[in-house]
Amino acid sequence: MKRRDFVGLTGLAAGALFLPEFPSFGGTPVDPARLLEPGLDVAQKKRLADAGLNAAKAAGATYADVRIGRYLNQSIFTREKQVQNLASGESFGAGVRVLAGGTWGFAATNNVSEAGIAKAAQLAVQTAKANSKVQKEQVRLAPQKGYGEVSWKTPIQQNAFEVPIAQKVELLLAANAAALANGASFVNSSLFQINEQKYFASTDGSYIDQDVHRIWPTFSVTAIDKATGKFRSRDALSAPMGLGYEYLTPKAADQIAGAAGTGLIYYKNSYDILADAALAAKQVKQKLTAKSVVPGKYNLVLEPNHLGLTIHESIGHPLELDRVLGYEANYAGTSFATLEWKAKGLPYGSKQVNIVADKLQPGSLGAVGYDDEGVKTKRWDLIKEGKLVNYEKIRDQAHIVGQTESDGCCYADSWDSVQFQRMPNVSLQPGKAKLSVDELIKNVDKGIYIAGRGSYSIDQQRYNFQFGGQVFYAIEKGKITEMLEDVAYQANTQEFWNSCAAVCDESDYRLFGSFFDGKGQPSQVSAVSHGSATTRFNGVNVINTARKIG
Amino acid sequence: MLSKDDAQTILKKVLSFSTADECEATLNGSTGGNVRSARNSISTAGAAENVSLSVQARFGKRSGLATCNEFDDASLRRCVQRAEEIARLAPESPEYVPLLGPQTYLASPGSFAARTAAITPDYRAEQIGASMALCEQKKLSSAGFFNDSAGFVAKRNSKGLEAYQQRSSVDFSITVRTADGTGSGYAIANYTDLAKFDAARLTRVAADKAASSVNAKAIEPGKYTVILEPAAAVDLLNNMMNAMDARNADEGRSFLSKKGGGNKKGEKVFDERVTIFSDPTNPDVPDLTFAGDGRPQQKVTWVEKGVVKNLYTSRFWAQKSGVPDIPPPGGWIMAGGTQSTADLIKSTAKGILVTRLYYIRAVDPQTLLYTGLTRDGTFYIENGQIKFPVKNFRFNESPVIMLNNLEALGKPVRLGGNLVPPLKIRDFTFTSLSDAV
Numbered sequence: 001m002k003r004r005d006f007v008g009l010t011g012l013a014a015g016a017l018f019l020p021e022f023p024s025f026g027g028t029p030v031d032p033a034r035l036l037e038p039g040l041d042v043a044q045k046k047r048l049a050d051a052g053l054n055a056a057k058a059a060g061a062t063y064a065d066v067r068i069g070r071y072l073n074q075s076i077f078t079r080e081k082q083v084q085n086l087a088s089g090e091s092f093g094a095g096v097r098v099l100a101g102g103t104w105g106f107a108a109t110n111n112v113s114e115a116g117i118a119k120a121a122q123l124a125v126q127t128a129k130a131n132s133k134v135q136k137e138q139v140r141l142a143p144q145k146g147y148g149e150v151s152w153k154t155p156i157q158q159n160a161f162e163v164p165i166a167q168k169v170e171l172l173l174a175a176n177a178a179a180l181a182n183g184a185s186f187v188n189s190s191l192f193q194i195n196e197q198k199y200f201a202s203t204d205g206s207y208i209d210q211d212v213h214r215i216w217p218t219f220s221v222t223a224i225d226k227a228t229g230k231f232r233s234r235d236a237l238s239a240p241m242g243l244g245y246e247y248l249t250p251k252a253a254d255q256i257a258g259a260a261g262t263g264l265i266y267y268k269n270s271y272d273i274l275a276d277a278a279l280a281a282k283q284v285k286q287k288l289t290a291k292s293v294v295p296g297k298y299n300l301v302l303e304p305n306h307l308g309l310t311i312h313e314s315i316g317h318p319l320e321l322d323r324v325l326g327y328e329a330n331y332a333g334t335s336f337a338t339l340e341w342k343a344k345g346l347p348y349g350s351k352q353v354n355i356v357a358d359k360l361q362p363g364s365l366g367a368v369g370y371d372d373e374g375v376k377t378k379r380w381d382l383i384k385e386g387k388l389v390n391y392e393k394i395r396d397q398a399h400i401v402g403q404t405e406s407d408g409c410c411y412a413d414s415w416d417s418v419q420f421q422r423m424p425n426v427s428l429q430p431g432k433a434k435l436s437v438d439e440l441i442k443n444v445d446k447g448i449y450i451a452g453r454g455s456y457s458i459d460q461q462r463y464n465f466q467f468g469g470q471v472f473y474a475i476e477k478g479k480i481t482e483m484l485e486d487v488a489y490q491a492n493t494q495e496f497w498n499s500c501a502a503v504c505d506e507s508d509y510r511l512f513g514s515f516f517d518g519k520g521q522p523s524q525v526s527a528v529s530h531g532s533a534t535t536r537f538n539g540v541n542v543i544n545t546a547r548k549i550g
Numbered sequence: 551m552l553s554k555d556d557a558q559t560i561l562k563k564v565l566s567f568s569t570a571d572e573c574e575a576t577l578n579g580s581t582g583g584n585v586r587s588a589r590n591s592i593s594t595a596g597a598a599e600n601v602s603l604s605v606q607a608r609f610g611k612r613s614g615l616a617t618c619n620e621f622d623d624a625s626l627r628r629c630v631q632r633a634e635e636i637a638r639l640a641p642e643s644p645e646y647v648p649l650l651g652p653q654t655y656l657a658s659p660g661s662f663a664a665r666t667a668a669i670t671p672d673y674r675a676e677q678i679g680a681s682m683a684l685c686e687q688k689k690l691s692s693a694g695f696f697n698d699s700a701g702f703v704a705k706r707n708s709k710g711l712e713a714y715q716q717r718s719s720v721d722f723s724i725t726v727r728t729a730d731g732t733g734s735g736y737a738i739a740n741y742t743d744l745a746k747f748d749a750a751r752l753t754r755v756a757a758d759k760a761a762s763s764v765n766a767k768a769i770e771p772g773k774y775t776v777i778l779e780p781a782a783a784v785d786l787l788n789n790m791m792n793a794m795d796a797r798n799a800d801e802g803r804s805f806l807s808k809k810g811g812g813n814k815k816g817e818k819v820f821d822e823r824v825t826i827f828s829d830p831t832n833p834d835v836p837d838l839t840f841a842g843d844g845r846p847q848q849k850v851t852w853v854e855k856g857v858v859k860n861l862y863t864s865r866f867w868a869q870k871s872g873v874p875d876i877p878p879p880g881g882w883i884m885a886g887g888t889q890s891t892a893d894l895i896k897s898t899a900k901g902i903l904v905t906r907l908y909y910i911r912a913v914d915p916q917t918l919l920y921t922g923l924t925r926d927g928t929f930y931i932e933n934g935q936i937k938f939p940v941k942n943f944r945f946n947e948s949p950v951i952m953l954n955n956l957e958a959l960g961k962p963v964r965l966g967g968n969l970v971p972p973l974k975i976r977d978f979t980f981t982s983l984s985d986a987v
Binding site for chain 2: 028029030031032082083084086103104105106107110127130131133134135136137169185186222224226227228229230231232233325326327328329330331333334336338416418420455456457458459460461462463464466468486488490492521522541543545546547548549550
């Protein structure tokens with residue numbers, strides 16, 4: 001059954017204030033003021049968690065963890081001059097995961113009392129024991145020391161929930177007005193805000209209290225040429241970030257000029273939605289009459305707000321160890337980068353390709369102090385000078401690759417979802433030598449400069465991919481010449497990363513983010529960032545996506 | 551599971567607590583569970599049971615929603631009060647339309663099966679266990695997902711609207727791979743009634759495809775005649791159906807927008823053998839007979855003999871533009887022929903059989919161009935026979951172009967709440983090869 005069939009009637013209604021067709025983060029609709037009320041204090045959470053841990057042990061669990069989660073969200077949707085939807089949500093409950101008979105069991109409850117959590121713990125043990133009868137592989141956990149009572153908080157300057165809704169609505173409507181004043185036919189804008197207040201306790205002796213914040217302002221501007229019937233869109237060049245509302249107070253120091261001749265402006269740790277909306281409207285009109293690309297091989301110059309998604313799909317996902325091992329075969333897929341492939345020592349990319357996983361990076365979506373199975377987070381190398389050196393893993397996977405510790409990649413999107421391995425922030429390191437975007441382009445004879453996140457698709461083992469973008473410019477003899485349309489590039493992951501010829505320096509480095517990355521059955525979302533500087537890839541196959549219907 | 555009378559008793563009480571200008575209450579209940587496997591072993595399992603109430607309160611053009619899952623008088627009263635508080639805080643909606651009054655709904659008793667509602671955790675473990683054992687015997691590796699749900703929806707509002715219906719569903723999908731990872735097969739099914747479910751049959755289909763897809767040959771990408779099995783056709787067709795919104799078309803940003811303004815309703819857009827309709831009373835795909843906002847789901851013809859007959863709309867847009875007020879359908883039915891996929895293969899001189907398409911993403915909404923890849927069983931056909939497995943392809947194709955290049959339609963089968971025929975299409979565009987298995 002399609003999810004919307006069942007969730008549809010109340011699920012949609014639950015999220016919406018006006019219209020039922022907007023995505024919702026779920027939870028119970030609440031008064032926005034509720035988002036600022038404190039949850040349970042740490043002492044209460046510890047008492048509740050201990051009730052769960054004790055019940056699990058008494059029922060025969062050899063390991064248990066309890067997550068008490070309060071997940072808060074607010075989303076605002078507007079179009080042109082009107083608010084379409086405002087929703088504030090709260091979801092509160094506890095999930096208990098246990099090991100019994102060498103098998104995982106999980107149960108969750110929204111009855112957050114000692115009795116409620118103990119009952120969930122017993123149910124989790126019961127499930128683990130039932131499943132252990134048909135289990136072939138016993139779970140082996142990497143050892144993990146307990147941290148005692150600790151806490152972590154996203155280092156935000158302003159909690160977005162403290163900002164009055166009217167002020168946020170005004171900002172979105174002002175962005176819409178800027179787009180309309182510059183010739184847009186339509187504009188939709190939205191603001192997503194998330195706060196995860198999560199408490200983790202385990203039989204290892206950890207009691208971890210965390211307060212995690214994320215934000216994403218975005219829009220899509222559309223221009224229509226009635227005479228020809230042609231329409232085009234240009235989306236925002238913002239990035240979802242692990243920041244507070246300070247992201248929406250633009251600072252000049254955070255603005256980075258795009259390649260000369262494009263007029264593009266990019267953003268680091270703060271975003272000017274008004275300026276970007278005005279520019280988007282101008283660019284979307286140009287897109288209506290831009291030259292259709294001639295297909296062929298081109299040298300591509302990809303800026304970070306575009307390249308982030310390519311990194312995500314062709315490096316971040318194939319190095320998830322659960323995919324490598326086959327646990328996602330029926331849904332998200334497996335990976336070409338198997339243990340056997342790694343052992344061959346073949347180059348993943350050229351020498352310029354240095355990829356790090358980093359759960360600590362400030363401002364990133366994946367930054368937390370500890371993951372959802374109580375492992376302190378860290379930074380580690382995935383690809384060094386083009387060679388695959390490590391994977392992304394959690395406690396029950398480390399032994400499979402002969403390692404003794406988890407990488408801290410465990411995450412659940414809610415208290416009632418079981419935690420499993422998710423992608424950390426995965427980033428391309430900037431070049432060590434000084435190199436600006438214009439210097440990079442100077443050496444490109446025939447190329448295309450691509451900005452922004454567009455259409456994306458990759459196969460289930462992460463070989464063959466196709467990416468579009470938001471805006472495209474032709475590069476001829478070292479210079480940007482004109483805007484192009486109907487561009488998409490197709491490549492093989494290893495060929496593509498081996499064609500990486502140059503990476504700009506640190507001054508061009510910034511984060512791209514994916515707010516709704518899906519994986520697992522039942523499906524869960526997670527948010528993750530990818531940093532890079534503008535990068536050149538040689539001889540990539542570009543196709544023309546224009547078609548004619550009717 | 552609340553009965554119709556029990557549900558409406560709660561809803562009447564909810565409405566009696568309301569002081570708003572308009573109030574609508576919806577009860578949604580479901581019980582179900584799932585089990586997931588990989589590497590011939592169970593990886594996760596879960597179960598959930600929930601009944602929740604949502605209350606929508608309106609003062610003038612302001613509206614607010616609240617939900618709860620406790621049904622004593624005090625909890626119900628609090629939920630109504632919360633909806634009213636939120637409504638008072640809300641800005642006026644420029645697209646306000648009043649709540650609907652009493653409606654007449656079709657009956658679709660087949661939408662619920664008691665057998666599905668009675669599924670136990672043991673049953674789920676047995677089914678997935680049997681499926682895993684079958685693969686183990688053949689030295690194949692399976693990854694599967696079994697998910698079931700049964701429940702009801704009940705609705706009532708202050709204008710006199712009243713609705714109640716029960717539903718159930720069973721979903722199963724399985725990917726089977728050879729031990730060396732050089733072959734992969736897939737099967738998927740979805741039913742209302744568990745009686746139709748057969749895990750062993752589906753597992754055998756996936757296992758056979760896995761075994762016969764090893765040593766795939768690379769052939770040049772390009773334009774080929776393809777036979778899309780229903781599991782390969784369903785997502786592209788679903789994407790097209792999801793793009794049949796009247797407002798987007800009227801605003802000029804849809805594949806159904808017309809040059810100079812307006813939409814293509816009444817125009818021939820597809821091959822004349824293309825007919826797509828929805829019918830919530832169809833015994834093979836019984837569905838809810840009311841939409842989320844209470845509008846009746848009737849039998850609606852969307853495309854008839856290639857001509858676009860209807861677009862769906864929001865109530866606001868229907869009133870504003872004076873067009874028929876039709877909600878988007880729950881599922882759709884594409885009329886087909888009597889031939890099986892095997893029959894379509896027999897009549898094909900040269901072509902490619904596609905089991906499944908994967909990672910489908912929009913490339914150009916103007917032409918409804920999509921890209922994605924074949925997966926889990928792609929075969930070359932010559933002189934009416936499957937000759938050998940071929941490497942997977944990336945495609946760039948529009949369902950609109952595809953349904954103009956129609957060679958033949960087979961007998962529709964149920965998938966994802968729709969009835970989907972296997973399709974034989976000429977000049978389907980493959981743009982590159984993939985090494986993925």
